[in-house]
Amino acid sequence: MPQTPRPAALNPADAAFAARLEALLPPGTLSAPEPRYLEEPRGRWHGTGGVLARPRSTAEVATVVRACAEGRVGIVPFGGGTGLVGGQVMEAGPAPLILSLERMAALRAVFPVENVLVVEAGATLAEVQEAALAAGRLFPLALASQGSARIGGNLATNAGGVNVLRYGNIRDLCLGVEAVLPDGSVLNGLKRLRKDNSGYDLRHLLIGSEGTLGVITAAALRMVPQPAGVGTAMLVVESPAAALELLALAEARLAGCVSAFELISRQGLLFLDEVMPEVRQPFADRAEWMVLIELGLPRGLDPQEALEGLFVAAAEAGLVSDGVIAQSAGQQADLWRLRESLPDANRKIGAISSHDISVPLSEIPGFIAAAEAALAGIGAFRINCFGHVGDGNLHFNVFPLPGRTRAGHDGQREAIKTCVHDIAHGLGGSVSAEHGVGRLKTGDMERYGDPAKLAVLRSIKAALDPLGIMNPGVLLAGPA
């Protein structure tokens, strides 16, 4: 593998650079970045930025990127700003150009017969979902931040969410991308094809590359048919192992029709009691483990009957001890509101350390047991473990005991994180399941990454972005 050439130092996006670039663009494209472009949701980093560019077309994006390449100015692509790993904020180094796609939000075309829509990167995920609904279809990617997250950022980070079990991550829902590459050339890859084997799959290379290989400007996205009926239930299970057996039972009975399968723990319910008592809870008791299951069924099957049948079979197998099946759209919404309130409750309680890990499905019970035991060796904590158990993706978040503050645990944070990540990695898991690496986890990449993989990643980065201008410091730590 060739050695990665060390990129030359970058220059700041200073006034002289901004003046040169301004002359190439329509008036009003550039401005000074407002504070919201320099912040991120958890308030961990504060970014730097010399100039904000808000182009209106792919050609304008290309002009901006070409100018940055010529001036050796770093580019930080900016979508909805909802990322949790600092991919959208650069704290140190020569002030970059911040490239927001917010003015490129057009729905370029909808093809209902094809189950395809073509949309620009600045559209929010909620807007894409609405466009699909308007066409009588579904765009099944669903995330807590969907109202503000933009589809370009979703693609750059290969967003996941609650429907991955059935429909995959966003890379599985994308047929083609248009992107501006680090030299300012435009990749015209907006194919609407289900089968196209004509060379290395650059769509999959750009998706999940977190803005380090280019800027996605538009995408052809797959829609899916709307299920004829949707059923939702919350079932009390004995353990995470029982949850996995319940999933296997559900899939054996309802092959391909399980849309979501989310694990919820007693600690999550107690957090809701503590800081969000307005959230309706379906059970009088606070059970140790529950799953939220959603079915999307073909015509001819009654969702409630299907869930009742599943419940009876699961009860006979000793997998579930209690459960509620939503009897109305309102009750379905209540169950989902509970699930979706968990991250908010977590924020209000204040985590010492949050983890976005995945493990092979069969390792989930072992991961939870091992992580709890190991953390007990570090100190006494409250643990809220929840998430997309059907994908092996858990948010394993660690909180102080009641009456104690997260600041009081500052000295333990690194040990907690390393402990949880080491266990996930040791079980064949990932320490960056759905949120990406960003600037937060570049150290984890070095610690846990396969050496051959890291060498290839560096080699690709050097080949496509030899100047190192695209989202500097993201994914791969820069040369020392």
Added chain:
Amino acid sequence: MPQTPRPAALNPADAAFAARLEALLPPGTLSAPEPRYLEEPRGRWHGTGGVLARPRSTAEVATVVRACAEGRVGIVPFGGGTGLVGGQVMEAGPAPLILSLERMAALRAVFPVENVLVVEAGATLAEVQEAALAAGRLFPLALASQGSARIGGNLATNAGGVNVLRYGNIRDLCLGVEAVLPDGSVLNGLKRLRKDNSGYDLRHLLIGSEGTLGVITAAALRMVPQPAGVGTAMLVVESPAAALELLALAEARLAGCVSAFELISRQGLLFLDEVMPEVRQPFADRAEWMVLIELGLPRGLDPQEALEGLFVAAAEAGLVSDGVIAQSAGQQADLWRLRESLPDANRKIGAISSHDISVPLSEIPGFIAAAEAALAGIGAFRINCFGHVGDGNLHFNVFPLPGRTRAGHDGQREAIKTCVHDIAHGLGGSVSAEHGVGRLKTGDMERYGDPAKLAVLRSIKAALDPLGIMNPGVLLAGPA
């Protein structure tokens, strides 16, 4: 984008090289290539090869590749030899080493709870299907050549087949790969994860790279639940446009449960009458267009009732005029046998030119009409258009009139191919839908490829395989 460095000329895998390599490997690993390693199914190319290596482990593959890198000897990876685009045979140039994975066919592990199996690259697709069935699951990739095609070749070419509509191409069924890279390093990427956002997705880069970036030695593959019931029908439709409307109707009623949707034309049935009269045909008349539809349903739905309901609704909408619904497994097999006999019948008739194209779904009727009209301007032919219409993937094959020979049309072949490919490309399609580029279509890559895409492809190839030893001449034509 950096310029592709021109690789130094390769050396032949001559006796001296073989002797050096032999000393590094267990006895019997190397031999002279038998004729079957130098042939391909359509008899178009005859390969050259200095030495055949059949390693038994990933470490031995790495030894072979490292030696080739040191000796600047080309490597032609060889799976089942079933590829249709010459990816497995190198006709000209310094005799390469042929690297067959046939002795690495172990099923390394099965994880039924995870719906995952880990298998070495030399296992045949049929063996993988059987392993999944033995675990009570399904490996849904299905191809005519599945008895001899090996999974490593399926991955290298991103194989498709008849179930892509529901389950995707093989890249959608692969969670991780182990591979030997062009410098002999081993990529340990056998993750069994549904979510893993930790750097550029090298699995997707290697899948479909046709052996030009490395050799896949093992893969973690997704299994899927077996449907509770399977229904199969053949329905007579008015036109390809009606077939698309029927597909949309089926998906609206049976969201996510349509497993296959194959278009068959009258010419295909007439070819069966002509050269395979033993194949049972369900209709007395030879209708102009039919679809073979298969449903895989959850428990609680009767497959025949679901198909009857679909037929009635489709008839009311004027989309279908006749149909048979299989009443037994034997009848299902008969319908599939008809479909699967079409390529055999084509071979017996003898095509002047075969095409593996895809277009956006809504362009299918326009493509067929335009291609038929354009070909009429070249001459009089019989056209058998069939394939995976649910994926927009048609095999549009052109044959001589009865009593005439393909040799008599030799002078028209290039014009026919260019005509069909130009039309597919002009409609936003691909001229390499599921078979890959190989050595057959490198000219098409140059003719139809997006310039920015081609530049990135060359750049990646140069970065990962700077010596140009991996499957020389495949995908990208070598430097002149």
